[in-house]
Amino acid sequence: MATPPPPERGAHAGVVAYLATSAGVLLLMMVFGLLMRAEQARFVSLGAQWFYQLMTLHGAGMVGIAGIAGAAIMWHFLNQYVALSVRILYANLALFVAGVGLVLGAVLVGGFHGGWTFLYPLPSHSLGLWSDGAAAAFLAGMLVIGTGFLLLQLDVARAIVAGYGSFARALGWPQLFGRDDGRAPPPTVVASAMVTVVNLIALVVGASILAMMLVNLYFPEFRIDPMLAKAMIYFFGHVFINATIYMAVIAVYEILPRYTRRPWKANRVFLASWNCSTLMVMFIFPHHLLMDFAFPKWMLVMGHIIGYLNTVPILVVTGYGALTLVYRSGIAWDTGSRLLFLSMFGWAAGAMPAFIDGTIRVNYVMHNTLWVPGHFHTYLLLGMVAMAFGFMYYIAKPSAKTADGLADRAAFWAYVAGSLGFALAFLYAGKESVARRYAEHLPEWVPYDRIGTAFAVLIVAAALVFAVRFLARLAHARGDQARAGAPQGAAA
Amino acid sequence: MLQHIVWTVSLALMMLVGFGWSFALLRSGIREEEFAPLQKRAYRLRTRFFWGLVAVFGVPMVYTLIDLPYDAVRVAEGSGAVQEVRATGHMWRWELSENRLEAGRPVVFRVTSGDVNHGFGIYDPDMKIVAQTQAMPGVTNTVRHTFTRAGTYRVLCLEYCGLAHHDMTAEFTVGERS
Numbered sequence: 001m002a003t004p005p006p007p008e009r010g011a012h013a014g015v016v017a018y019l020a021t022s023a024g025v026l027l028l029m030m031v032f033g034l035l036m037r038a039e040q041a042r043f044v045s046l047g048a049q050w051f052y053q054l055m056t057l058h059g060a061g062m063v064g065i066a067g068i069a070g071a072a073i074m075w076h077f078l079n080q081y082v083a084l085s086v087r088i089l090y091a092n093l094a095l096f097v098a099g100v101g102l103v104l105g106a107v108l109v110g111g112f113h114g115g116w117t118f119l120y121p122l123p124s125h126s127l128g129l130w131s132d133g134a135a136a137a138f139l140a141g142m143l144v145i146g147t148g149f150l151l152l153q154l155d156v157a158r159a160i161v162a163g164y165g166s167f168a169r170a171l172g173w174p175q176l177f178g179r180d181d182g183r184a185p186p187p188t189v190v191a192s193a194m195v196t197v198v199n200l201i202a203l204v205v206g207a208s209i210l211a212m213m214l215v216n217l218y219f220p221e222f223r224i225d226p227m228l229a230k231a232m233i234y235f236f237g238h239v240f241i242n243a244t245i246y247m248a249v250i251a252v253y254e255i256l257p258r259y260t261r262r263p264w265k266a267n268r269v270f271l272a273s274w275n276c277s278t279l280m281v282m283f284i285f286p287h288h289l290l291m292d293f294a295f296p297k298w299m300l301v302m303g304h305i306i307g308y309l310n311t312v313p314i315l316v317v318t319g320y321g322a323l324t325l326v327y328r329s330g331i332a333w334d335t336g337s338r339l340l341f342l343s344m345f346g347w348a349a350g351a352m353p354a355f356i357d358g359t360i361r362v363n364y365v366m367h368n369t370l371w372v373p374g375h376f377h378t379y380l381l382l383g384m385v386a387m388a389f390g391f392m393y394y395i396a397k398p399s400a401k402t403a404d405g406l407a408d409r410a411a412f413w414a415y416v417a418g419s420l421g422f423a424l425a426f427l428y429a430g431k432e433s434v435a436r437r438y439a440e441h442l443p444e445w446v447p448y449d450r451i452g453t454a455f456a457v458l459i460v461a462a463a464l465v466f467a468v469r470f471l472a473r474l475a476h477a478r479g480d481q482a483r484a485g486a487p488q489g490a491a492a
Numbered sequence: 493m494l495q496h497i498v499w500t501v502s503l504a505l506m507m508l509v510g511f512g513w514s515f516a517l518l519r520s521g522i523r524e525e526e527f528a529p530l531q532k533r534a535y536r537l538r539t540r541f542f543w544g545l546v547a548v549f550g551v552p553m554v555y556t557l558i559d560l561p562y563d564a565v566r567v568a569e570g571s572g573a574v575q576e577v578r579a580t581g582h583m584w585r586w587e588l589s590e591n592r593l594e595a596g597r598p599v600v601f602r603v604t605s606g607d608v609n610h611g612f613g614i615y616d617p618d619m620k621i622v623a624q625t626q627a628m629p630g631v632t633n634t635v636r637h638t639f640t641r642a643g644t645y646r647v648l649c650l651e652y653c654g655l656a657h658h659d660m661t662a663e664f665t666v667g668e669r670s
Contacts (some may be wrong), residue, residue: 047654105647115652121629122608122654127583129655149610211644226609226629269538291650292626293562294626301557308553316542319509323516324534330523344511352505353498359552365621368611369648371498387623396523431499433621435613438658441498444619489523 010478015091018072023467025065033057034456041449047367052113052487059116069388071245077188082163088155095148102141110134120229143210172271184266189362194278206236234288248387253355258484260329273313307358319348332485335408339390346382371430381419389466396473397483411465418458425452572597579603581610581627586662596669601635610648617643639666
């Protein structure tokens with residue numbers, strides 16, 4: 001059985017490479033997002049084609065880089081419990097870079113703008129605006145990126161089975177269904193096992209539909225059922241982006257206990273929650289299909305119900321657990337710990353408008369309005385991305401006593417205000433029925449876009465400070481030095 | 493209006509979450525060294541929190557499953573003969589079989605697509621969505637709606653479908669019942 005981790009271990013060079021890539025790509029994708037909002041606000045004039053090309057890159061880039069950042073966090077901590085392959089770590093990054101190259105070529109050279117969701121049959125119906133070659137490059141790029149993640153997850157699966165004997169043990173089934181002997185796997189292992197189960201299935205489904213669409217592109221007589229294609233795409237997309245949060249939250253499980261000097265153990269409630277989440281993340285995806293009335297009604301009702309149930313583990317176990325840890329802890333706040341604490345708020349707060357949108361009757365009047373990017377930007381910007389930047393601050397911190405500068409504090413609060421304002425501008429516009437993914441908005445919709453753009457500037461400025469700070473301290477990321485400051489009043 | 497309720501409830505819930513986080517943040521300064529008793533108290537409270545959530549979320553979860561947009565019984569909301577409209581989405585235009593309808597009489601929209609996925613979103617004269625479904629190739633989705641207000645309604649595409657997605661609109665008129 002694996003042993004507890006030594007505290008404050010430095011990052012492997014591969015993890016540092018993942019994080020440096022994440023910092024750069026996140027920033028670039030945020031700039032693309034800002035340009036899209038500025039276009040809708042009529043502050044700039046890019047034209048519809050550039051808007052949709054940027055939209056395609058922003059979506060694909062953000063989902064991919066969230067995967068890279070989440071994988072870096074999972075790999076860093078999981079590698080302290082089980083033996084992961086460094087070669088596979090690099091292979092995933094290499095395939096990611098190669099896939100990004102194909103996607104960039106497809107969009108910037110080939111003019112592909114079919115959206116990151118590549119909804120069948122749009123990639124093969126361009127009306128002459130992009131070639132089959134451009135569509136194939138995009139689909140192949142996504143396939144290459146997905147293959148890299150599939151390799152990484154297979155290696156994680158191998159290492160977990162080697163270290164813990166089976167997935168059942170890694171998910172804590174002996175303690176969950178038998179006597180709780182207090183020897184359940186640590187939260188990192190439970191979370192990694194959950195992510196691996198759901199991601200392996202999602203990546204195979206995603207790769208299958210991408211391969212089918214590539215064949216269809218050149219052999220149109222090979223037809224795909226549009227409903228099947230849609231279900232496969234949304235299953236893959238939903239699970240993959242959610243898995244990035246479940247990977248990144250490992251940073252919270254591992255780092256907050258070091259700051260508070262309090263343990264975060266996998267007790268029976270924790271195990272029940274993660275095992276339920278394993279199932280719910282996979283079966284919730286019909287909430288993307290609620291307006292596809294032709295799907296079986298039971299499936300859509302299942303999406304509605306699981307949408308409500310899925311909030312319980314987030315609020316009651318992980319969110320509440322973070323509050324318990326921090327409450328009367330004397331925690332020494334710095335930008336890293338602040339971002340991680342903020343991330344739990346962002347995840348929990350973003351889940352509120354999300355599950356409400358998954359209510360069938362609500363979805364009937366709010367599906368594909370700006371309400372949707374409103375809720376996912378809440379839990380991605382304030383949740384997942386805050387976890388990633390929080391981890392970057394932590395891992396690159398030169399010592400436990402290193403104090404934040406004024407720029408870090410200002411950037412943190414700018415990020416909080418910017419992200420909240422940005423997400424609320426989307427949500428309010430959604431309430432006003434503003435359609436999503438529109439290059440041009442009606443004049444009465446433009447004021448919301450202008451407010452959103454102003455907040456987006458704040459986010460980009462804050463993220464620039466976070467990224468520059470991380471890159472400037474990169475040399476410290478590999479050291480085994482103590483990083484988390486001691487809580488005030490803590491016993492020696 | 494449903495959208496207004498949704499906005500208010502979401503905001504209230506997000507503020508409640510924010511209140512919880514602010515509470516822990518404001519009380520994070522003075523350390524309670526013994527974590528086990530604190531954790532025990534927190535777990536007791538968590539059990540109540542869990543059952544509170546089940547009650548607060550459970551009721552709307554079940555209640556909102558009544559009267560789903562998929563249910564054929566919705567045509568009974570209005571009175572009189574059913575008006576039927578066949579709607580087909582194409583890149584980037586809508587083809588509607590009727591463009592004059594009557595308020596108070598049930599309407600059945602049979603929606604499909606001639607090429608890629610589109611979203612058939614019906615906007616009232618105030619430009620608020622009143623109903624929608626997806627327009628998919630090879631599939632017909634049926635929307636049942638009874639208009640209560642006369643006026644000019646617009647159909648906007650609510651599924652990204654390429655370069656002129658934002659320009660894919662149509663109009664129809666709902667008149668007073670004769």
